[in-house]
Amino acid sequence: MANLVLKNVKKSFGSVNVIKGVDLEIKSGEFMVFVGPSGCGKSTLLRLIAGLEDITSGTLSFDGQVVNALAPSRRGIAMVFQSYALYPHMTVYENMAFGMQLSGGSKDDIKTRVEKAAALLQITPYLERLPKQLSGGQRQRVAIGRAIVRDPKVFLFDEPLSNLDAALRVATRLEIAKLHHSMNSVTMVYVTHDQVEAMTLADRICVLRDGLVEQVGTPLELYENPTNIFVAGFIGSPKMNFLEGKFAESYKAHTIGVRSEHMEFVKKGGWQGSVIHAEKMGSDTYSFVDVGSAEPIIIRETGTSRHDVNAKVSVAPMDGKVHRFAADGKAI
């Protein structure tokens, strides 16, 4: 229910500038994901929104009201931490009820809310347990439950899944996606460096690098029209193929980028090379072809490949699927 606007927000720790001027609007009810490499300031930006760090300069407003100086508990936010951050000495019920107790909710009211959240997250059987008697996935669900009970206008997640194993991560991701659908008036801001999480959860993604916003857009916008090399390389798996020098010259660019699924094997023409490795995933095959560029080109084919390792092949990008970049990294 809250519309977040960041205007030229900066944050420095002593003499280190961590956030170097971020302008961003997060719409009401939107699922916004911050991605970027480690140390780029994702967590810091999230903590600025939460109010756990003070904004050095610039303004942050919720629904048009500047909240720079507002305490976290007054902002109508709830936060889910990477490390769960449950109160170890309180039962699951007490953990979830703590915030409401502090704000003076009535006992019945608290009970209804906690039980509703617990049912939603299927943690009702554990309400009387201590956090240490739960598995990692259950703990993270409790942490999410604690956030739900606060009935926030804005949900903040800082890498909530990174302590879970792969299978659980997928399951909990689905849980969060369902949560977003069921609470579609709640704004969610989610930090991750896993771009699969970003692509699958986000309404819009904000790619950060070194304290600055590189690009904001829907997952497909970023995938199809990255505005620079960094975003192009960061979004999508496997990484986009980049070629420079003579490969790029014919496209009148400094660098060209082609996604693996936009490369194909051709009978004649194209770039000659040999297959150096093939990853057979069953549904897809990724062939690594050395054509003399800095890094081997990755080519994705559905099903199994017809090309053996060391085979001499010709490869070429599909028509209209080449991303062109200037020397400064900007898309042309």
Add this chain to the structure above:
Amino acid sequence: MAMKYLKSTAFYVLVVFIVVQALFPFYYAIITSFKSGSHIFEITYLPNDFSLQNYKDVLFKGNGTFIRNFWNSIVIATSTVVLSLFIAVTASYALSRVRFRGRSLMLMTILAVSMFPQIAVLAGLFELIKGLGIYNTPYALIFAYTIFTLPFTVWVLTTFMRDLPIEIEEAAIVDGATPWVIIRRVFLPLMWPALVTTGLLAFIAAWNEFLFALTFTSSMDTRTVPVGISMLSGNSEHEIPWGMIMAASVIVTLPLIALVLIFQRKIISGLTAGGVKG
């Protein structure tokens, strides 16, 4: 094989040695306290007499002075522990969690204070206590002991609190907790082991202290037990009432033993387990 045997023998010899040297004085005090009359001056290592006369003398002979002293000690040591822990917990929250200029300097100063020998500050403290008008009252000793136990309690609790996960505190902040609520409802329950340990040590320090107790009190009914024992007198001026002194020492040790036994169950580690990952 022989080497291994030798090693474990050496280990147990050492253990026995440590236990004996730690417990023998107390054991000797106990058996002496049960001796009466001239038995006291016989050197024996096994109990050879069982008389409660010394205990009766200590408790009832001096018109209840000893009981009065005992009560003073309990009140003073308990108040010292409560006051010292309260100040230390709040101070250590600031020292471990609030960023401010001169924090580490302050921490070092606190540690440095605890290095002053008691005798060096005695005169100054005496003036202070006179000035506050609390000379010869229990407050004088509570005041002095609190000052002297604080560096230790602050230091230990600060170290302990610094290791509590910061995310738990942040979660509480988001939940709307004020610093005081965080201390009371989130940190205190996690700090039991540290509180019990430091509290016990502070209690023992206050309980056994002699120099301040001697200096800051002047009448029989404001004194604490260590001074009281030193002032026990025998039938004549030249007689040292060893039996009574030993009986008093044993009585005085009992509360400490009781406290340790009660609280050892509370010293459970791993209270923070499960709150955060890793």
